[in-house]
Every structure is written in structure tokens, then in C-alpha cells.
Amino acid sequence: DIQMTQSPSSLSASVGDRVTITCRASRTTGTYLNWYQQKPGKAPKVLIFAASSLQSGVPSRFSGSGSGTDFTLTISSLQPEDSATYFCQQTSSSPPTFGQGTKVVIK
């Protein structure tokens, strides 16, 4: 199985800050890497698919980059509504596997 290592596990940042979350795969996933946002009690929501494609309706302050084993989710200007847990997922090979998640807290 491909192991996904996500960092940091949590972060605290101010409104307007640039936030970066990373995900590293134990072996290459090409660009089969997705990023999700989950708020407490809510369904996870896809933000970025195929490493860098912005899902329709997702604000443009979210972006994804990377390929192979190293990937990044960036929030260019953190907003209060971005307080959530973010996690990555690889779908390059079965079983699909997930990062442990990053909890983003607004200062």
C-alpha cells in the first residue's frame, strides 16, 4: 500500500496568511492526488483533484501542486471559513490511501 504522510498535523494562522500543507507518498502516485476539506459533522468536500485541478465552485485561493511523491495544498489568503481539517488522498493504486489530516485553526 502507498503510505501518505501529511504535514503539519495542525497549524494556527491568521486571516490573510498564506498556508501550505504538504503530502508525501511512499512511492509515486503520478498526479493521482486529491485534496479534501472537512468541517466538523459535515461531509468531506473535494477542493483539488489530479494534483492541481480546482474543483468547480471552490474559491481560487485554494491551489494544488506537485507530482510523483511530493504534493502541496496552498491557501493563498486564509479566510475564517477555511477553519477545517484538510486531507490528501492518492488514487494511483489500490487501495486508495489517505493522509492523516491537517487541522487548520484561525488565530
Next chain:
Amino acid sequence: QVQLEQSGAEVKKPGASVKVSCKASGFTFTDYYMHWVRQAPGQGREWMGWINLHSGDTFIVQSFQGRVTMTRDTSISTAYLELRSLRSDDTAFYYCARDQTNIRGNWWDPWGQGTLVTVSS
């Protein structure tokens, strides 16, 4: 609106069974695959398998084989996950998620809101 609505929380005793439902709306149900994944408290997300909503074919992860059944009722656009011989370590949130695939990749969208299954004597 494309969405998945899951059934409510369940409390079960060890050895019992639970059946979680996932009702789809806003899309053609039989055009997709559905995944099931769970997350136990303080643990990572664990993929359980998928069901082809058209044919009913399933793939169940080996660690769940013999205890898990995935089914669907196309007449009411609902997928089901049944887990038998429940143990305390089956306590978790269970999620359904629709598979999305195109030439650029494969992702899951939407997800259900999750169903908490608590196994306790």
C-alpha cells in the same frame, strides 16, 4: 443538487450487525461506483471497498471479507453497507462517496455526511 444522505447514528452490541444507508440524489445513480470508507476515533481513514451501482458488483477489502456486504437498491437510488459480527474496534464514522473519473484523474465527490456506529456492551 448532487448529494449523498446517510442514515443516522447507530449503537450496537458486540456481535450484532448494522446496515448503513446512503441515499443519492441529483445524478443518475447507476452511472457510478460508490466507495465506503471508515474513520475510527483518532485513527486514519480506512477504505472498505466499492460497489458498481449499475451491476451490483463489489470489491471488498480483504480485511473485511466475510463481514461486509455492499448492496444497492436502484429503485430508490440507495446504497447500503452491512457490517456483521461487530466488535468494539468497529466503532467509527462510516462514509459513502461517489467515484469520479476522467482522463485527468480519479477522485471522490460527493461524500455522505457520515454515520457514527458505536459498538458497546
